[in-house]
Amino acid sequence: MQYIHDHFNYWIVIVLMMTGFYMVIAHKNMIKKIVGLNIFQVSVFVFYISMGKIEGGTAPILADGIDVYSNPLPHVLILTAIVVGVATTALGLALTVRINDSFGSIEEDVIEAAENAEDDKTSALRAGNRK
Amino acid sequence: MAITAFGLVYLSSLFAVAMLSGIFSLSAASLYLVMDAVDVAFTEAAVGAGISTVLMLGTLALTTRREKTSKDNKALPLVIVSATGALLIYATLDMPPYGDPAAPINHHVAVRYIEKSGIEVGPPNIVTSVLASYRGYDTLGEVTVIFTAAIGVMALMGRSRKPRRKQKKDRA
Numbered sequence: 001m002q003y004i005h006d007h008f009n010y011w012i013v014i015v016l017m018m019t020g021f022y023m024v025i026a027h028k029n030m031i032k033k034i035v036g037l038n039i040f041q042v043s044v045f046v047f048y049i050s051m052g053k054i055e056g057g058t059a060p061i062l063a064d065g066i067d068v069y070s071n072p073l074p075h076v077l078i079l080t081a082i083v084v085g086v087a088t089t090a091l092g093l094a095l096t097v098r099i100n101d102s103f104g105s106i107e108e109d110v111i112e113a114a115e116n117a118e119d120d121k122t123s124a125l126r127a128g129n130r131k
Numbered sequence: 132m133a134i135t136a137f138g139l140v141y142l143s144s145l146f147a148v149a150m151l152s153g154i155f156s157l158s159a160a161s162l163y164l165v166m167d168a169v170d171v172a173f174t175e176a177a178v179g180a181g182i183s184t185v186l187m188l189g190t191l192a193l194t195t196r197r198e199k200t201s202k203d204n205k206a207l208p209l210v211i212v213s214a215t216g217a218l219l220i221y222a223t224l225d226m227p228p229y230g231d232p233a234a235p236i237n238h239h240v241a242v243r244y245i246e247k248s249g250i251e252v253g254p255p256n257i258v259t260s261v262l263a264s265y266r267g268y269d270t271l272g273e274v275t276v277i278f279t280a281a282i283g284v285m286a287l288m289g290r291s292r293k294p295r296r297k298q299k300k301d302r303a
Binding site: 006007008009010011014015017018021022025026031032035038039042045046049050051052053054055057058059060061062063068069070071072073074075076078079080082083084085086087088089090091093094095096097098100105106 | 152209
C-alpha cells in the first residue's frame with residue numbers, strides 16, 4: 001500500500017502523457033494535435049514539480065521558523081518551460097490559421113489529398129509542356 | 132484531471148475542447164499549489180488557463196469549429212501508446228518515493244540555493260533569486276525563444292492577410 005502511495009504521482013503523469021501522445025498520433029485535426037501536445041507538456045511539468053516536493057516541506061519562500069522547503073530548482077525550470085510552451089503553442093496555432101487560409105481545412109487527410117491533387121496537376125502540365 | 136484529459140480526446144466540438152483545456156490547465160495549477168510550487172501555479176493559471184485559451188478561441192474564430200470525425204482505425208495508435216505507457220511504468224518502479232528528502236534531485240545545488248540565496252541575492256522568494264540571478268542566462272534564453280516565436284507568429288499572420296487585400300484591389 002505504501003509502495004502505491006509513493007509512486008502514484010509517476011503513474012498519473014504517465015497516464016496523462018500517454019493521453020497527450022494518443023491525441024497527437026490518432027487525431028487528424030491540427031487544433032486537437034496542439035491540445036494533445038499541451039497535455040503532454042503539462043504531464044512533464046507535473047513530473048518535475050512532484051519530484052521537487054519534500055514531505056513536510058513548504059513553498060520555497062524564506063520565513064522565520066521554517067526549516068524544510070521544497071526544492072526550488074524544478075519550480076524555476078518549469079516556470080521557464082510554461083512560458084516557452086505557450087510561445088510554441090501560439091506559433092503552432094498561427095501555422096494552423098495559415099494552413100487553413102491556403103487549403104481551406106485543418107484536417108490532415110484533406111490537406112494531403114489537396115496537395116496530391118496539386119502535384120498531379122503540375123506534373124501533368126509539365127508533361128504537356130515537354131510535348 | 133485525468134478525466135478532463137480523456138474528455139478532451141473524445142470531444143469533437145473544438146469550442147468545447149478549447150474550454151476544457153482551460154479547465155485542465157486550472158486543475159493543473161491547483162495541483163502545483165498542493166505540491167508547494169506557488170510561482171508555477173500562478174504562471175499556469177495566468178498563462179496556461181488564460182492566454183492559451185484566448186489564443187485557441189482566436190484560432191477557432193479564424194478556422195473552423197468542428198472536427199471532422201474520421202473512421203480510421205484507432206487500434207494501432209492505441210497499441211503504440213499502451214506499449215510506451217507500460218514501458219514507462221516499468222521504468223518508474225525503482226524511482227525514489229514521492230516526497231522523499233533523500234532523493235538525488237534534492238541534493239546538488241538546491242541545498243545551497245535554500246541556505247545561501249537569502250544572503251547572496253536578497254529576496255525571500257527563493258524561486259525569484261534562482262530565476263533572476265543564479266540561472267539568469269536561462270531566463271535570457273527564454274526571452275529569446277519568446278521573441279523568436281512572436282516574430283514567427285507575426286510573419287505568418289501578416290503575410291496571410293496581404294494577398295487577400297491584393298485580390299480585392301484587383302477585383303475593384
